[in-house]
Amino acid sequence: MxxxxxxxxxxxxxxxTQVGWSDGGFGAxxxxxxxxxxxxLNRGFGGYNTDWAIPILEQCLATQDDQQYVPKIRILVFWFGANDACAKPSPQHVPLPKFIENIKHAVGLIQSAESPYYSPSTKIILVTPPPVNTYQLAPELSDRTFDTTKEYADGVKAAAMASESKVSVVDAWTAIWKAAGEREGALSKYLSDGLHLSPDGYTVVYEALIETIKVDHPSLHYExxxxxxxxxxxxxxxxxxxxxxxxxxxx
Amino acid sequence: MxxxxxxxxxxxxxxxTQVGWSDGGFGAxxxxxxxxxxxxLNRGFGGYNTDWAIPILEQCLATQDDQQYVPKIRILVFWFGANDACAKPSPQHVPLPKFIENIKHAVGLIQSAESPYYSPSTKIILVTPPPVNTYQLAPELSDRTFDTTKEYADGVKAAAMASESKVSVVDAWTAIWKAAGEREGALSKYLSDGLHLSPDGYTVVYEALIETIKVDHPSLHYExxxxxxxxxxxxxxxxxxxxxxxxxxxx
Incomplete structure (x- = not known):
């Protein structure tokens, strides 16, 4: 054991997140x-939206009684929106206000002193969903639009602003959009299928995440x-x- | 938490093991x-030999009292020898009989019913040290020889044979040697500096490890x-x- x-x-x-241990992935x-x-730890769940992920998050966090036995989560990186942003009638669709509410709820599970999972030593970093490239999207992924995903990325930032305690944001949407010269067609360098990240896309997010740790939580930077x-x-x-x-x- | x-x-x-999450690494x-x-889990310790690693292994295993609280180790991959095989007077040198004894001791920590860390559900896989390429070795690594490392690889197999319970062996030495056409100079495709593995070297070991899991412990194969x-x-x-x-x- x-x-x-x-x-x-x-x-x-x-x-x-789940495929972030593939070649060039940010997890590895x-x-x-x-x-x-x-x-x-890889706690990525392909296809999941925030509605479905929250009951899983509760199982991945230790209750206050159990915290003495298990490793502390020093950093929780919470990265959703790619599926929540699907258009209706996709079963993955979560309305934008509910998406924001779900993120605030997830943050509260860790930051609220009333939560059974309260863990003030856990630093939370929210990541915005990356932009989609509708020119590149496979047919089975085509219930996403460029503009809608942008709204969900903004929703992540709104949720962070609404938190009572400090929550960092890695704005993957903007970082990748800028890397692509703000041209949707140029996103194909950073996306493998119009939705998921290529090694270049993971590099952009990895570097932004390390920079966020360095600035917001320097004591947790690996160096x-x-x-x-x-x-x-x-x-x-x-x-x-x-x-x-x-x-x-x-x- | x-x-x-x-x-x-x-x-x-x-x-x-420690650098096995680099590009192409077997851990990732x-x-x-x-x-x-x-x-x-990455429990790789650069520069360590088995003498120094065993007191760390004891800390990485849960006592029987604590096992109810922590994740089970379903597979323990134990991979040493690259440093033990250093020639005297290197401080990393461990005499071959002691190296074999140390491996048997490590196996016994998990497989012996008298051990405080007894865990019959943990499958042990020993890995032999890879061959070294003395044509390629950097000066600071040059206290290794081709023939000595081969003896330590054979020592791993001897330790496995001596175990009372089943212990699998991934013979990385032979797999990489064969991949290189049994020519020391050709090992440079599989070794980055004559000692550590290149992505091609990790691929050979990864595939041998997955095959061992498939054959010896099929219920634990990822599929x-x-x-x-x-x-x-x-x-x-x-x-x-x-x-x-x-x-x-x-x-």
Whole structure:
């Protein structure tokens, strides 16, 4: 059984999160730079909208009674909207006001002192859905429009503004849109199928996410954390055991 | 706090494990195919030999009392030897008999009913150290020789044979050696610096590891596991909560 030696970064989202360990994906890159410091958990659920994801989020968070036994979520990255923004009558469609309400509810699960999952040490980072490229979308994904996804990206920012406690936003929509020179056709460099991210798209989001951590939560930037177990040069060769006891990652 | 929703595959080893989430790395690829089924934990410790790693392994395993609270390790991949095989007087050198003894001790921590960490549901897979390419080795890595590393690879197999319970072996040494046409100079396709793996080297090991899981532990092959939370088409849209309760991954 895996004892609790490292705390975690939880990437909670839809398919764009779930496939973030493919070549060039942001999940794998985060795990690489956070190795020996924090585990990066894949909690991506392809096709899910916020209505369906919230009862899953509740299961992924520990209740206050159980928190002593399990790794702390140091950073929760919450990234939805790509499916919520589907047009009616898609079953994935969530009306924009409900989408915003759902995000606020998710934030409240962690930030509200009345929540059974209250965890003031968890930093929340919301990510906006990326723009879609309607020239590139496969037929089965074509119930998305460029303008609607933009509204849902703005909805994520509105939800962050409405939070009582600090919530960071990584504006993936704007970062990718700017990278593409604000031309929808040029998004094909950053999107693999008009909706999901290519390695170049993940690079844009990864860099924006690392920058957000660096600015908003510098103590959690990977360069500012020490490894749980020491570099090998620090091992006492005559008596290794005491010198390799797990340490706090915060210097 | 991260509640226990997924069990894990723990990759426990030296730097070759630690950097397994870089481009093409075996850790990232495992997490990709096991998404929504098992978490893949990076427990790689650059520069470590088995003498130093065993007191860390003890901290990464839960005692029987704590096992109820933490994720089960369904597969433990134990991959050392690249540093143990350093020639004397390198501080990383571990004599071959002690290396074999250390592996047997590590296996016993999990498989012996007398161990405080006894976990009969954990499947152990030992991996042999890859061959080194002495034509390619950087000066600071040059206390390794081709023949010595081969002896340590054979030592891993000897340790597996000596175990009372089933222990699988992924023979990375032989798989990479054969891929290189049994020519040391041709190893540069599979090794980045004569010691660590290139993406092509990780591909060889990844495929051998997946094949070992498929043959020795088919119920744990990713294609035979169901997702913890259902595909989105299975969500009850009128009342999502009950339909997205976490499920056993074993069908």
């Amino acid at each position: 895996a004892a609790k030696v490292q705390d975690v970064i939880m990437l909670f989202g839809d398919s764009i 890159r985060l795990q690489h730079v956070y190795s020996r410091r924090l585990d990066v 500012n954390l020490q490894p749980v177990f020491p570099p090998w040069a620090g091992v006492d060769r005559a008596n290794p055991g005491p010198s390799v006891q797990k340490k706090d990652i915060f210097k | 991260a509640a226990k929703v997924q069990d894990v595959i723990m990759l426990f080893g030296d730097s070759i 690829r495992l997490q990709h195919v096991y998404s929504r089924r098992l978490d893949v 035979n596991l169901q997702p913890v939370f259902p595909p989105w088409a299975g969500v009850d849209r009128a009342n999502p909560g009950p339909s997205v309760q976490k499920k056993d991954i074993f069908k």
